[in-house]
Amino acid sequence: MSLFPVLVTAWVLVLVVPVLGARLGTRAGWVAAAVLGALTVVVATGPASSPDSVDEVLPWIPAVEVMLRLRMDGLGTLFALLVLGIGAVIMAYSTSYVTEERSGGFYTLMTAFAAAMLTLVLADDLVLLFVAWEITTICSYLLILRVGPRGREPAARTLLITVSGGLALLAAVCTIVVRTGTTQLSVALADPAWGTDPVFAGVVAVLVAMAAMTKAAQFPFHSWLPDAMVAPAPVSAYLHAAAMVKAGIYLLMRFSGAAAASPVWPWLLVTVGVVTALLGGVFALQRHDLKELLAYSTVSQLGLLVAVIGIGTPTALLAASAHVVAHALFKSAGFMTVGLLERRAGTRDLRELRGLFRAIPWTASMIVLTALSMAGIPLTLGFVSKEYVLDAALTAGTGPGTLAAAGLGAAAVLTVAYSARLVVPVMFGPAADLRPGGGARTMAGTVTVTALAGGVLGPAASALDPLLGTSAAASLQVPPAAIDGFYVWHGLNPALLVSALAIAIGAGLVLARGRVDRFLARPLWPFTGVSAVERLRTGIIELGRVTGRPTAGDAPARHLLVPILLIALAGTVAVGLRAGDIAAAPGTSDASDVLLLLLSACGxxxxxxxxxxxxxxxGAGVVGFSVALWFFGLGAADVALTQLLVEVLTVAVIVLILRRLPRGFPAGTGGARRTVTRAVLAVGAGVAATTATLVSTGWRGPSAASTWFLAEAQEQTGGSNVVNTILVDFRALDTFGELVVLALAALVMTALLDARRPQPLQVTDAPAAPVTDPRANAIFLRTAAKVLVPFLLLASVYVLLRGHNAPGGGFIGALIGASALVLAYLAAPSDATGRVRLPFLLVAGMGAVVAAATGLLGLLDGSFLRPLHADVLGVHLSTALVFDVGVYLAVLGVVVAGLNLLGAPPEDDEPDPRLPPDRSEVGHASEEVSR
Known part of the structure; x- marks a missing residue:
């Protein structure tokens, strides 16, 4: 069986469902149910009854050995069947529950959750597993948020808890990859480091346990699950039966064999699991809302699962596998029943529901069967799985096993008691007054499927033996032969005695429910879990406000002061540590360096x-040109050209801005405090730059990277200009990101200046004179422009084409071309006639499109942005040149945007009264050139 088609089908369904929802409305759920049901059949015909696993690999990020690795063994098969099978049933249920106008988004998120869970349980790569884990977190948040304003706070609290678990899992993934040297999950779990490195095993065990416990709602992270009950019934049925919470259980079972090498693992899981099982059971007995009761019962049942996984014996993992199936069946049936009763009875309050046996006899019978399975009454599947759980605890020996035996025995008593609350108060009495059952048959039918499955699979438990046995074996990384068979009856033993006592004591609590209710009708804690999480959330928000207060505002100095001072301090310390090396290094400066340094200081x-x-x-321009000369002197021609052209264009653009500002600096911008702050910031910046230069690049030989580039660039890329080959061949992805930023800069400039009118031009009256006449004053510049503008445009294209083998390239070529346009603009007698008639947004956008298209061509050779090479008529050609064209267009587009938007926005496009009505010839010339 191939795994990728199964997974791809699940994700394609996510894309198709919104379209189906728009066309079919709620009936799109039947299509989703059919697809998930078909995938269930496909998975069931896989290695469910075979010890062999299915492994498949596709490259994803091969440079760091991250692959789309899929692996289906017994454990993956078990959870894949639950995810798909329960998902198919709940999709069918949802066709009668979800309203028409909300069906598209609902089905999209639910199928995305199913696809993410399927990816999670099939992933054999740690990075892929983490990505799928986080997608489930996002989907659960959005599903809770869909209920409207009342879901906002619960969704935020759920996200806070589950994201913290995601961070723990990320830390575990990083630790495992660094220690084992692989991202392949199955290989990492088999690494001998788990047994030989107790620190590693202990740290990862705690991190994985924390991640799983946040998803599986274990104490003290349990509050999110009842809090999320604002979500509709299908969401609760899926997330809390087969998906969200089962992700945590799956993670614990997957890591059980490896993490059990640490003594922290069993004690942590058993302790937390027992505490959660008992707390959840008590909280469930306190509830009168049927949905809240089921929510806390889920918390309790998950605690039982966590505890038995912590025991870690073959019997324990077999019991966990069995109870995962039983819990998914009776809990999905329970939550779907809640939705049905909400629709027909209009309430979930157990004190108001009566006479269901008379009103809806079949559905009432399914509710009873669900409660029997959850309570572990013979001969349901819940009874069989509970027997194995108790047997695993009683035979585990001393230590965690003793705690588990006592705790899980007590939890079994509570389970019987709260399960009975689903039946005893609501089934008898006069028939309840129910609403007409629109869609009730579909909902009742889906409840019947899962409820009957939980009942029928009890006597037929041996049919599950191959699936559960291979699941337990995969969890412990042992052969399936090491796992005993799964069957209904395994004799009179202590587990059966404890089970009988639990049923008897639980029945006693049911008979005394009046006194139990009065005893529990009080807060058991001075605060609730929800309030604790809310206080934590508000505290984090307030901490963020306090932390951000020093840098609140628009002044750059407030934002830059702290990082610059910290960098300067770190650099100074680094220089101090390397003072001996620096002092012993030979001198490399000459007289020209001193001259340029003095020139920069003057600027x-x-x-x-x-x-x-x-x-x-x-003055700033003097500094920039001095630095450009410095680069030329050091032999960095590309960098020097870039610096020189950027300085020219920067001065031109800044002058356009200065025309809208007062000539002098506003009064009151000084002051002792601000002067000191600026001085500290300036000195800190200087120290940071100096120390960074000394430590990072000064007084050392060529780095390994630079040596490799110099030696291999021409052979690898066909270009002899190492700087350009780095930009467009080796690190093209960085350059692609930068040109996208340039295109966005042109877009942002346009949006800002369209949204807010700029300051008017600062025009002063001057006496008539040749120097104040734009046409007469610009005669020399206008004459030079006729020659220089075409020359510079041709030079820009030439520099673009030669960049791979000589100083130049797309960036420098675009700057030269932009300089030509600036010259034409400055030679024009007015802003209106000097404007460049060029669709700058289209040009900048086309730059990004051309670069992206070139990157897609690289996929033909196996990697995005990998250059393709060919020799045509003895000339070596590369798609890197086309990529450079994209850089050229993006840079040219953003410069033209600056000229047109800052030079003459539409609001200022009024004729200059000092000009005659006809446009000058330079205006015509610049327009023609720009075209």
Whole structure:
């Protein structure tokens, strides 16, 4: 049997269901039920009765050895059957429960939950397992949120608890991968480190247990499950019977064989499981709301499962496998019954429900059968699984086994008592007044399927032996022959005696339910689990507010001060630790370095002393050009060209902004406190940059990466410009991200300036003179532009094409082309005539599209963005050049956006009164060039 078609079908169903929901409404649930039912049959014909497993692998992230590995053994088969089978039944149930207008989103999330759970139980890769785990968390949050405003707080609390478990699982995954050296789950679990490294085994055992306990609603994480009862009945039936909570149980069973090497594992699981089973049972007896009773009974039953998994013997894992099936059947039937009674009786209060045997005899009989299985009354499947649970606890020996035997025996008493509350108060008396049963037959039919299955599979328990035996064997990583058979009767033994006592004592509690109710009609704790989680949530939010208060506001200095000072401190410490190496290193500076350093210092001083904005910009430009010269002197031609062109364009764009600001800096921007803050920030930035340079790149030989690039770049890529090959070949994904950011920058600029009118231009009256006449003043620039603009545009294309083998490339070429457009703009007599007639958003967007399309071509060679190479007429060609074209377009688009939006927004597009009505020839020329 192939696993990938099964999994792909489940995910395709997620995509198809919204369309079906729009066309078929609630009837789309029948399609989902049919698909899940068919997949159940396919899985059932797999290795359910065979000790052999099915393994399949597809590459996913091969660079780090993360694969789409799927593996179906006995444990995976058991849970896959539950996920798909119970899911099919509940989808059919939902066709009569869900309203027409909400069906599409509901079925989408439910099928996504089913697909995520199926991925989880089939995953044989730790990363894939974690991803599927987190998808179930998101789906559960969204399903609870769908009920409206009353689901907002419970959904947030559920998300907080389950996400904390996800972080624990992430920590466990990272620890396992680092220690075992593999992401393959089956190989990692078989690694000898579990037995030879007690620290590793103990840490991972605690992390995995915490992750599982948050999903499986174990104390102290149990409060989310009753809190999530605001969700509709189908959601509760699925998440709390076969999906959400079973994810935690599956994780514990999957790690049971390996984590049991740590003595922490059995004690932790048994202790938490017993406490949860007892607390859940007591809380269930306190409830009169039928849904809340079932919720706390789920908590109790999950505690029983966790405890028996902690025992860890072959009998215990066989018992856990059996009880997983029994619990899924009787709990899904119970929650679906709640939905049916809500619809027909209009209430879930046990004090108001009476005479169900007279009103709905068949459904009432199914409720009784469900309660019998949950209570463990012979000969239901619940009875058989409970016998195995008690037998595992009683035969486990001292230590955790003693605690489990006592605790689970007491929990069995409570189980009988709260199960009886489903039957005794509501079945007898005059017939209840029920509403017309629209869709009730479908709901009753699905309840019948799971309730009867839980009853029939008790006497036919031996039919489950192959499935349960291979499940237990896979959990313990032992041969199936090491697991005893599963059958109904295994003689008179202590487990049967404890079971009989539990039934008798539980029946006594039922007879004395009046006194029990009066005794329990009080808070057992000074606070509830929900209130504790809510306090934690509000505390975290308040902590975030307090933490963010120092950096609240728009001033960059408030945001930059702390990280820059911390980086400077860390760099200073690092320099101190390497002071000996630095002092012993040979000198590498010459006179030109000193000259450029002094020139940079002069520029910085000019910025600090500037009293108007334009002078500050010119001073900053001096610093930028000095750095560009420094790069040229060090031989970094590509970086130097980029720096030089960026400086030119930055000054041009900043001047466009300065026209809308006052010439001088506003008064009151100084002050001793702000001056000190700025000084500290500036000094910290300088120290951080200096120390980072000294520690990271100074006084050491060439790094292994640089040596490899220099030696291998031409052979690997066909290009001799190492800088360009790194950008468009080796690290194309980084460059792709950057050009997408550039395209988004053009879009954001447009949105901001469209949404908010910019400040008006600062125009001052000046006496008539040639220097103030735009046309006469720009005659030299206009004349030069006629020659330079076409030349620069051609040069930009040339630099783009030669970039793979010489200084240049898409980024530098685009900057040269943008410089041509800036020159044409500056030569124009007005903003209106200088505007570049170019659809800049389309150009920037096309850059991202071209780069993405080039990346998809790389999939032909096995990896996104991998360049394809070919020799045409003796010329070596590469798709990296096409990728560089995408970079060119994105950069050009964002620069044109700056010119058009900042230079002459539509609001300012008024004719200059100093110009004649006809446009200048340069205006025409710039328009033609831009076209």
């Amino acid at each position: 910085i001083g000019a910025v600090l002393m500037a009293r108007n904005r334009l002078a500050a910009v010119l």
